Amino acid sequence: MEVTVKMPQLGESVTEGTVSAWLKKPGDRVERYESLLEVITDKVNAEVPSPHAGVVKALLVKEGDTVPVGTPICILEAEGEGEADASAAEGHGPAAGAAPAGSAEPGAGAVTAASTESPQPFAPGQSERGRYSPAVRRLAREHGVDLTQVRGTGAGGRVTREDVERFVAQRAAGAPAPAAPAAVHRAAEAPAAHGAPAAPAPKLGPDDELLPLTPIRRTIARNMVLSASTIPHAWTMVEADVTGIERLIEARGAEFRAREGVPLTFLPFAVKAAVEALKVVPRLNATWSEEGIILHRRVHIGIAVATEEGLVVPVVHDADRLSIAGLAAAIADLAARARAGTLKLDDMQGGTFTVDNTGAVGTELSVPILVPGQTGILTTERAKKKPVVVGDAIAIRTMMALCLSIDHRVVDGAEAGRFLTEVRRRLESVGPETGLY
Amino acid sequence: MPEKTLIEAIHDAMDEEMARDPSVVLLGEDVGLRGGVFRASAGLIEKYGEARVIDTPLAESSIAGVAIGMALNGLRPIAEMQFADFSFPAFNQIQSEAARMYYRSNGGWKVPMVVRMPYGGGPGVHGALYHSQSVEAFYAHIPGLKVVLPSFPYDAKGMLKAAIRDDDPVIFLEHKKAYRSVRQEVPDGDYTVPLGPAEVRREGRHVTIYSYGFLLHESLRAAEQLKGEGIECTVVDVRSLKPLDKKTIVEAAKLTGRVLIVHEDNVSFGAGAEIAAVIAEEALFHLDAPVRRLCGPDVPGIGFNHVYEVEFTPDAARIAAAARELARY
Known part of the structure; x- marks a missing residue:
């Protein structure tokens, strides 16, 4: 039936x-x-x-x-x-x-x-396309091969290890690899649907190498095109004195690590400050829609994690209910699983605001692109010692830039400034005696 | 260099070791005056006397027990079970005493004995249910034993010498069908082959076959046949089950990503299961096809009837068919 x-x-x-x-x-x-x-x-x-x-x-x-x-x-x-x-x-x-x-x-x-x-x-089924052995997956990952592009010669059309090796060899030799029929459907990707003007098709020259698009790369591309082309971004930044946090980590980081099993870093402080600031400026924890602005009561913070495959943004759910120690553990867990490739679907969804510690890669200012559906994204930049004026004297303090991109449809500069001020105030109030639990 | 059969190589190993070391003794049913039912000890009682080549009663438990006592008292006994099938009455002595003595005495007592067991069957052996069993899995399961099964005369001599000199109890399995059907150049004089390392008998990039005993030779024949079809096989001689040479096993699996394990013993819970597990644990990301076993079926033995013998025992044609299927997968 x-x-x-x-x-x-x-x-x-x-x-x-x-x-x-x-x-x-x-x-x-x-x-x-x-x-x-x-x-x-x-x-x-x-x-x-x-x-x-x-x-x-x-x-x-x-x-x-x-x-x-x-x-x-x-x-x-x-x-x-x-x-x-x-x-x-x-x-x-x-x-x-x-x-x-x-x-x-x-x-x-x-x-x-x-x-x-x-x-x-x-007795492999009629079609084994799309099912790959561990050896084939490993090779594909090592060589950046999109397996849908590889013609399978195994039983039921299965892509074998040798098929991948042959594909890699042919690609290296510059020969056009025999395309798999299933790959055709993917050609018509989303950009046109989002109204992006069609660029002239780039040509592959003799000195160029074509890196096939992995699904994660395609998803990042789609999201970034969607965000950059539909959301009017505005950007602003402040500088925060994080000397107190630095001292706290120096004084209690080793003990924390021994007890909690995860390092004490700057990031949980930034997330906690952001979460508290979102409570003061709830408009930044929202989603734009044509029917109205959807305010989210719960606070789920996306944490940007760089992996070999590309950027992923797993989510700390209900981040406003966690202590510094709880945030540190949750972030360490997500980052480890992101790098191991074992995130679950639930880890990846529901984010209402994003924090990206771009300072980890050494930047001093960033202009982040929003995750579609969110109103704010905060970056924390590289901390460095600077001469600053404290009272009427010049002091050496550890300073850090905090950058914020906003969806200007949802909020204006006033909310952005207020939010950043709240974040800064909280970060600057941390000292060696601040509680972690 | 003279060509020798497997049984001749075993004879030479015992002869040379008994000449070299007066503590080496041989005991078993018919090993003396009869020279062994397979003639492995022919001439030894004449050469070394009744005190060192001992005909025992038909009581395997006592053969093993006496050998353990000898070993604990400074001798290096070689106990022969006339057929591996008869070793089960001795199983308790071997597993409860010999295997655990060293551990139980905190390293104070060693049992340097060798238990030789002719095993296996196959077409033409006509051993039937009580003279053709493969027993290696029972013994390989026991911590404290070494279990080896050479398939070539050169290895048989070198490994038996190594087993006699080893301070641990060694179960030394000799495939009956290989006794006189396999010949190889074997050097005169002293050499040993270590107990443990597996040996890659040929290398090819499509399928890896693991085997031992007589079926190793069938596997090599299958590989030769497949070569004519363009399928190149790696063939690994797993001549020691304990210790198991995981490194060689894993490397050979990585070479092809398609593995076939062949043995005559019943398939379930056999040595192939352990080899498959090692590969699954350590070579997963190199596997391009399911691990496959081609083994004796789960029936209690090889029936006497020739049809049963043929049906039970994988041969070169069936090994080639299985490898072909793997290569196509």
């Missing part, structure tokens, strides 16, 4: 998903829990398992299309009896969310639950 598969909800507040690849085509047989398609949401990929065994009848959504959760995406001719009724199918749809939500690692689709009636390992 016919069963409609719907776009599953892959995370608590995910409202839509982009079909990045169909792993089955009409006419293909699919086992229950076998991966049916790959979905991209925000910065995470996930494979969606089939709720039933059966044959794929029709695909209702094209690769590259984004549809709301619950939208019918595929029709299966299901086999079996009791479990073949549509309500069961719906019941199983969201179960996709129970499958591991994958990680921020590009291409790292979730491994679907093993079925008790899983096919023999040596």
Whole structure:
């Protein structure tokens, strides 16, 4: 009997998903829990398992299309009896969310639950495209290969280790690699949809190298184009005297690390100051919409983390309920998992404001681009000793720039200035005796 | 250099060690006057006398127990189990006493003995249920034992000498089908082959085959056959299960990313499971296909009937078929 598969909800507040690849085509047989398609949401990929065994009848959504959760995406001719009724199918749809939500690692689709009636390992299904062995994934990562571009010669069209090696060798030799048919759908990416003027297609010269776009790179690009082209950014900065924090870390950092297992850094102080300042200026914890400004009561702070794959922004949820120690632990945990590529979808979503410690890479001033849907992003810059006037004397103090970009539709310079002043005041009030818990 | 069979190499190793070291003694059923049912000890009782080449009663538990006592008192006994299948009455002595003596006495007492066991079967052996079993997994599971199974005459001589000189109890397994069917140049005189290292018998980039015993030779035949089809195999001789040469095993897996483990012993909980686990733990990101085992089925032994023998035992054709499938995966 016919069963409609719907776009599953892959995370608590995910409202839509982009079909990045169909792993089955009409006419293909699919086992229950076998991966049916790959979905991209925000910065995470996930494979969606089939709720039933059966044959794929029709695909209702094209690769590259984004549809709301619950939208019918595929029709299966299901086999079996009791479990073949549509309500069961719906019941199983969201179960996709129970499958591991994958990680921020590009291409790292979730491994679907093993079925008790899983096919023999040596009888690969009709189409193994989109399922990659550990060796293939490792090679792809090492060489920056977009696996959808590689032609598979293994059983069922599987991309083998040798296929990747051949692709890399051909790319190095400058020969055009045989393109995979599935890759075509991705060509028409979002920029045009956002009204960005089409630039002339760049040409690959003999001395140039083409780095294929990883899914994470594409997502960053899409978000940045969306943000920079739709949000009127305004920028401002203040300078804060962080000598007190520096002294506190000097005096109690080692003890803190021994007790808490994570280092005491500047960042949790900045996050705490930002969170408290957001309570004073709640307009900065908001989202612009044409219907009105959506104020968020809860405070979820995105923390920008540089990884080898690119920038990711995992979220400390309810950051306003955490102490300095709690923030330090939460930030250390997110950063470690971001670098290990083991972030979960929930870690990546719900941010209402972002803090980016750009000083870690040595910058002294930054003009950050907002995360779409947020109203403010704060950067903390490199701390350095400077002669400053204190009272009527000149003193050497450790100074740090705090930069803020805002969505000027939501707030004006007045709120931005007030927010930064609140952050500065809090940072400057910290001293060696300040409580950490 | 003279060509020797595996059984001749074993004979020479015992002969040379007994000549070299008066503390080396041999005991077992029919090892003396009969010279061993496989003739491994032919001529030794004439050469070294009844005090050093001892015909025992049909009581394997006592063979093992006496050997343990000898070893604790300064001798270096070689205990022969006439067939590995008969070692089970001796299992308690080996696992409860020999294997744990060193640990139990906090390093104070050692049991330098070798237990030789002819094992295995296959088409033409006609050993049936009680004369063709593979027992290596039982012993490899026990901490405190070394378990080795050379498949080539050169290794058989060198490893038996090393086993006799080793201070730990060593289970020394000799495949019956390999006894007279495998010949190789073996140097006269003294040399040893260390107990532990695996040996890569050939190198190829498509599939890695791990094996030991007679099926190692079948694996090498399969590799030769596949070469004609353009499939190049790495073949690893896992001649020691304990210690297990994880480094060589992992490196060989990384070479191809596709691994096939072949042994005659029943598939479940066999040596192949351990090898597969090592590869899964240490070479995951080099694997390009599921790890595969081609082993004896989970039935209690190789039946006498030739059809059973053929059905039970993987051969070069079946190994080649499995490797071919892996190469295509």
